[in-house]
Amino acid sequence: MITASPSARLSPPVSDWRELWRNAITDPAELLQAVGLGDRTDLLPPDDAGFALRVPRGFVARMHRRDPFDPLLLQVLPQRLEHDRVEGYATDAVGDMAAKTGHGILHKYDGRALLIASGSCAVNCRYCFRRHFPYNEEIAAASQWREALSHVRADPSIRELILSGGDPLALATHKLQELTQGLADLPQVIRLRIHTRLPVVLPERIDAAFIGWLGAVPLQKVVVLHANHANEFDTSVDAACAKLREAGATLLNQSVLLRGINDHADTLAELSERMFAAGILPYYLHQLDRVQGAAHFEVSDSIALELEQALRARLPGYLVPRLVREVAGDPGKRPL
Ligand SMILES: *Cc1c(COP(=O)(O)O)cnc(C)c1O
Numbered sequence: 001m002i003t004a005s006p007s008a009r010l011s012p013p014v015s016d017w018r019e020l021w022r023n024a025i026t027d028p029a030e031l032l033q034a035v036g037l038g039d040r041t042d043l044l045p046p047d048d049a050g051f052a053l054r055v056p057r058g059f060v061a062r063m064h065r066r067d068p069f070d071p072l073l074l075q076v077l078p079q080r081l082e083h084d085r086v087e088g089y090a091t092d093a094v095g096d097m098a099a100k101t102g103h104g105i106l107h108k109y110d111g112r113a114l115l116i117a118s119g120s121c122a123v124n125c126r127y128c129f130r131r132h133f134p135y136n137e138e139i140a141a142a143s144q145w146r147e148a149l150s151h152v153r154a155d156p157s158i159r160e161l162i163l164s165g166g167d168p169l170a171l172a173t174h175k176l177q178e179l180t181q182g183l184a185d186l187p188q189v190i191r192l193r194i195h196t197r198l199p200v201v202l203p204e205r206i207d208a209a210f211i212g213w214l215g216a217v218p219l220q221k222v223v224v225l226h227a228n229h230a231n232e233f234d235t236s237v238d239a240a241c242a243k244l245r246e247a248g249a250t251l252l253n254q255s256v257l258l259r260g261i262n263d264h265a266d267t268l269a270e271l272s273e274r275m276f277a278a279g280i281l282p283y284y285l286h287q288l289d290r291v292q293g294a295a296h297f298e299v300s301d302s303i304a305l306e307l308e309q310a311l312r313a314r315l316p317g318y319l320v321p322r323l324v325r326e327v328a329g330d331p332g333k334r335p336l
């Protein structure tokens, strides 16, 4: 099914994504060194609080030198504040444990089933609920997607499959192909959605084999990216987005509203404009999930609403993301 052109297959890969993945920075002192802050180890906590640092070098290259408040650095650098215990911040902030239906399947909303396709990410985002999720037991891709496919078969109301994680593009392309082959006799599924941060943090993942697979999937295709700041984009991200679009995917983005990173109208407006230049429409702006260790990123609802109003006043409507929060038990994301 891989339809990469012969020439694409013969030319040696410029930079194999697996190699770049393995080569990510995982040592906080090395990260500080890489951004010219080698003398600022005072910024680091005594340990990693069970959620290690991980960031690809290409993403680090987009950080400003010698700036401890760089918006990309703050998304990945472990901080002392994470060790504060704040009331109301839990380890299962979005009720995922209650919504489990089988191995790696979350079916909370009508018509859409979410598969936890992989537990891995190329980057560890400090604000992420994933820092507490027991992913190892709950991966849909294990056992050839059998449980996931039989769950879908048993419920004809499921029209859309969402691959999430972790990052589903952490899987080898042949693993993704296995799933879409399994969908061939399930005509009820008309849409495949992929939630991924990889085209932003490791754009080399969008290689010829992946595009060959995606282009051949006979479904409507949506790729929901995750970027929080305009500085996350560069020409390599633009190129990955262009390839995804050429393969027939509609590109959307979800951001998380993060104190000290993107909690200004200028920053959010610039992000929307930059994304549109890359062919992406803003989808959601999430209020932070209240996970232990992320309280210092929270923006109050009143400021969040002010920011959304400011965006409405200065951007075309299609560049204003929907401000939402995930509430356990709700039938969908809740608008603020
Ligand atoms: C967020 C989410 C979805 C997708 O919701 P949309 O509003 O369609 O983007 C689906 N299933 C689960 C379990 C989710 O958490």
Ligand code: SF4
Pocket: 120, 121, 122, 123, 124, 125, 128, 129, 130, 165, 166, 167, 197, 226
């Ligand atoms: S799931 Fe998304 S937000 Fe969480 S660590 Fe992975 S890439 Fe970051």
